[in-house]
Amino acid sequence: MDIYKKTFKEINKFFQINLRKENCIEDIFDILEEITECKSAYIFYMYPDGIKAEYTRNSELQDNNFKSIEEIKFDSTKFLCADLKLEGTSFAKLLITREKEFNPDEKTIFATVSEIISNLIKNIELNNIISLQVKAQQESIIELNKAYKTIEKQNKKILKADKVKSNFLANISHELRTPLNSIIGFSDLLAANCTGTLNSKQAEYVNDIKVSGLNLLGMINEILDMAKIESGTVKLNRSDFDIKIAITEVINIINPLALKKNIEIIRSVNAFAINADYQKLQQILFNLLSNAIKFTPENGKIYIETSQNHSNIMIKIKDTGIGIPSKYHKRIFNKFEQCPNTAKAASTGLGLAITKELVKLHRGKITLKSALNEGAEFIVEIPC
Ligand SMILES: Nc1ncnc2c1ncn2[C@@H]1O[C@H](COP(=O)(O)OP(=O)(O)OP(=O)(O)O)[C@@H](O)[C@H]1O
Ligand SMILES: [Mg+2]
Structure with a gap:
């Protein structure tokens, strides 16, 4: 058969190769062998320090690494070599050998086939890179999942x-x-x-x-x-009561402490009905009032005020004491946190942390307005 006719028939097969297949290079060599009747075939990759036969068919070589093509001694007498290029730059060499001389038509055909193979190799390498990337990503996802599991366990x-x-x-x-x-x-x-x-x-x-x-x-x-x-064991024991009664009782208990320092507790308290835990609400008030007394110098004043809107009851406890610098406003609600200038030997620094949790249990909130030497105002809001 005419060599061009045969080539034309075979060349089509190059485009039917599945480049994702692991040994698709073998398919390329099959077609190359069919067209060129070669005895052996090689694809050498070019590296800075020489060339390496990455893919071979019926290799006649003892080694795969060489300085250059010229260094290679083939058993066969004749060979053809062409550059495989990417955007005009050679990245590999395709080489075939056989005993019989290559005629000019065969050389032309080999040059064309090399161009096609060049593109196929380029696509194979791209596929390899992409699948390596996908694998790396999958592995990192697995690693991440492992890390999450460990964190979850910890x-x-x-x-x-x-x-x-x-x-x-x-x-x-x-x-x-x-x-x-x-x-x-x-x-x-x-x-x-x-x-x-x-x-x-x-x-x-x-x-x-x-x-x-x-x-x-x-x-x-x-x-x-x-x-x-x-430990999550504290539950609210709710009842309906008058906030004024709860406040009066706490003030009666705590007043001797205020009197010792000649601190006056001034109230503007209305009789609002509230549904809350009586004892815990008193503990909140006690903690805030005892702080107000503790951190207000002698002859000072403490104001306690209540108000109500459509959904909340508000209790304000304001003193004329030493005040709290703004950088401590958040921290003092943490366990064992005390302002450096106020820490007292007989205090644990838990009062406000407990107060905050008790307010939270009531689905309420506690806020603070204060500045150094300007007194402190704690506002408790509890849904009524
Ligand atoms: N009314 C206030 N005026 C000025 N500083 C305050 C006031 N209330 C709280 N603080 C500051 O917040 C810190 C934390 O208060 P908290 O009630 O949690 O602890 P404590 O009163 O020091 O100790 P404990 O309440 O456990 O006996 C206090 O040590 C103080 O520095
Ligand atoms: Mg306290």
Whole structure:
């Protein structure tokens, strides 16, 4: 058959090769062999330090790496070589060998076939790169999933450890409270001279024991409250009541502390009905009022005010005390956070953290307006 006719028939097969197939180079060599009747075929890739036979058919070579084409010694007597190009730049060489001489027609045909193979190789390499990229992406997604799973596991462990810690704290605080209550109770009995009259030094020391015991009890109670809140066991015990009554009761309890510092508590409190946890609302008020007393110098004033809109009851507690610099406005609601200038030995720094959680349990919010030396105003809003 006429060589051109044969080539024309075969060349079509190049375009039917599935370039995504793993060994599609073999298909290329099959067609090349059919057209050129070659004995062996090579595709050499060019690298900065030489060339390498990346793909071969019936190789006659002992090695695949050479400095240049000229260095190669083929067993066959004749060979043809053409550059495979990408945008005009050679990136590889196609080489075929056989015993019989190549005539000029065959050389022309080989040149054309090389052009086609050049494009096919280019597409094969592109496919390889894309599939490598897809693989890398898939692997990184798998890695990410693995990382998420690990984080998820660690989070669960942390939550569990946190719960264990809260339970431990709740138990230990309970164990501490019982003996403390007897320390306070017995120092009360001694102070009341129930077991004989104390001299003035003894009375002073007994009073010291009692005050320190009460301080410690207050701190332990706070730790216990926080631990209970954090372990998620605190539930609201709601009832309908008059906010004015709840406030009056708290002021009556706390007023002796204010009187000691000659601080006046001025109220503008209306009788609003509210549905909330009576005891927890009193704890909120107690924490805010005790802070106001603690951080207001002698002869100062504390204002307590209530108001109501269609959905909320607002309680404002404002003092004329030392105030809070704005950079601490958020932080003081965290556990154990205290402003550096106010930290007191007998304080744990839990009052506001507990208050915030109790307000949150009521689906309310607490906000603060204050500046250094300009007093502080805490506003509690609770849905009514
Ligand atoms: N009314 C206030 N005026 C000025 N500073 C305040 C006021 N209320 C709170 N603070 C600041 O916020 C900090 C945190 O208050 P929080 O009630 O949480 O802790 P505490 O009163 O120091 O200790 P605890 O309440 O546990 O006995 C205080 O230490 C203080 O620095
Ligand atoms: Mg406090």
